[in-house]
Amino acid sequence: MDFKEIIKWYENTYLRKNIGLQITVENLVSILNVYNVNLKELCKSENNKPIYSIKIGSGNKKVLIWTQMHGNESTGTKSIIDLLAFLETSNFNFIKTKLFEELTILIIPILNPDGAEAYTRDNILGVDLNRDAVDLIAKESKCLNKILNDFKPEFCFNLHDQRTIFNVEGTKNPATISFLAPSVNEERTLTESRKKTMSVIVSMNEILQKVIPNHVGRYTDEFYPKATGDNFQKAGYHTILIEAGHYKNDYDREVVRKFNFLALLQGLFFIATTKSFKNYLPYFDIPNNDKKFYDVIYRNALYENKIQDIALQYKYKLVNNSVEKILELEKVGDLSNYYGHFEENLSGNIFYLI
Numbered sequence: 001m002d003f004k005e006i007i008k009w010y011e012n013t014y015l016r017k018n019i020g021l022q023i024t025v026e027n028l029v030s031i032l033n034v035y036n037v038n039l040k041e042l043c044k045s046e047n048n049k050p051i052y053s054i055k056i057g058s059g060n061k062k063v064l065i066w067t068q069m070h071g072n073e074s075t076g077t078k079s080i081i082d083l084l085a086f087l088e089t090s091n092f093n094f095i096k097t098k099l100f101e102e103l104t105i106l107i108i109p110i111l112n113p114d115g116a117e118a119y120t121r122d123n124i125l126g127v128d129l130n131r132d133a134v135d136l137i138a139k140e141s142k143c144l145n146k147i148l149n150d151f152k153p154e155f156c157f158n159l160h161d162q163r164t165i166f167n168v169e170g171t172k173n174p175a176t177i178s179f180l181a182p183s184v185n186e187e188r189t190l191t192e193s194r195k196k197t198m199s200v201i202v203s204m205n206e207i208l209q210k211v212i213p214n215h216v217g218r219y220t221d222e223f224y225p226k227a228t229g230d231n232f233q234k235a236g237y238h239t240i241l242i243e244a245g246h247y248k249n250d251y252d253r254e255v256v257r258k259f260n261f262l263a264l265l266q267g268l269f270f271i272a273t274t275k276s277f278k279n280y281l282p283y284f285d286i287p288n289n290d291k292k293f294y295d296v297i298y299r300n301a302l303y304e305n306k307i308q309d310i311a312l313q314y315k316y317k318l319v320n321n322s323v324e325k326i327l328e329l330e331k332v333g334d335l336s337n338y339y340g341h342f343e344e345n346l347s348g349n350i351f352y353l354i
């Protein structure tokens, strides 16, 4: 895949619109209106909103992708919009033909429409859908489970956003994209299913390292007995978790969206064309995610009669139907081992919390 040409298309030809942090089902329907996309209603959410699917291709290898199981994590949905635009409006016919002929892709953009509307992680009943794979309390989890059992995909992509606190271990770079091949047990056994999953991640990481070197992390593979990815992986569906994260000054996640799209396209193309899913070992060369970032650090501030460092973190709230970032005090003390996306040395001047 000639990623340089694809980036050129993305930046120069594709009439991409900024969307911001919130995407509701209504937003999605209106954005996709300009494309020849057939949205099929799969189920209803707890609050009776439609959960849609989009089907692409007619190949033998089946891939299931879902986004926004956490309602306020919209970068995956933006990348799906980009993917649909790529398939419909670009001239990369070789790649497109491979995807259409080798794969049948079922996409559920916005699995949690009520959370998307309220801009919350959980669904309207306060259920974290990513911890509901066993109990299946929420209608949205039942919906995903039914699709999994009916469609029986070979591969799944579970698209999330991660917070701005993560860096790539050993660097001052934010973890702009992080991957995980979820574990199937507490021993984190390297099953054949996990190895296959890892080999797809290896192919995506190779591309990203050329575009955003040392900005890719590997999420902890600690086993979560009730998590979706872990349970799907355990059931033999090769499940790839992608966490879109922070990139310099990209608080609206309009830049990482491009990298997420590129990773997803590469993952799909790899699944469509590779003869072997055995190259999994380089997965372990991807550095771990670490938690060394705050949004803002004021160094050497006079605060409560002491010279110390002050860290602040943005919290996101829906105010009059728009997402507002509000800086809140997060930590006070010696933060010399931490990095701020924005830093200022107050050199002993007083820090006022407004």
Ligand SMILES: [Zn+2]
Pocket: 070, 073, 130, 160, 161
């Ligand atoms: Zn999430």
